[in-house]
Amino acid sequence: MTESKKDKKGPASEAPKNDRRRKFLLAAAGGIGVAWAGAAAYPVYRYLAPQPVPDPFGEEGKAPVDKITPADVANPGMGKNGGYAARGIIVLRKQDGELKAFDSKCTHAGCNVQFQGNVIHCNCHGGEYNLDGVNISGPPPKPLTELRVFEENGVLYVSPLEPEQKG
Ligand code: FES
Secondary structure, eight states: OHHHHHHHHHHHHHHHHHHHHHHHHHHHHHHHHHHHHHHHHHHHHHHHSOOOOOOTTTTTTOEEOBSOOGGGGSSTTOEEEEEETTEEEEEEEOTTSOEEEEEOBOTTTOOBOEEOSSSEEOTTTOOEEOTTSOEEESSOOSOOOEEEEEEETTEEEEEEOOGGGOO
């Protein structure tokens, strides 16, 4: 009699227990899945999320010019491509003696423009700028970004152009 009672009670009382176990395992598997998806997606998010652009002029508000010395632009008509803060730059001295500097990123599609004596030329699509950085032919839609250039202790530096110096 005891045995038959056990037989009848056994499977009936196991059913809710199995349901709870099944629900627990499903919830645990779901939690692990969510955690795994989050761990896999986070690096992708970090890669695709826009990063803050560092200020090329830093706290001092100026950046040294690489590969161009004051002697390279000492006389009218001289000019050269160089760099600043991991970007390209052109420094040139106009015929009237004025020293000019431009970020060398073309305003059309971002190619590196080249100083060519009496014009600044873009090899990508043939765009041209005059020595004031103004777009004069080809597809560039606007002038080059002009920078303030100056010499300190035999080194050329650039800084952002003040609003009153623009244009
Ligand atoms: S990128 Fe310079 S003309 Fe197109």
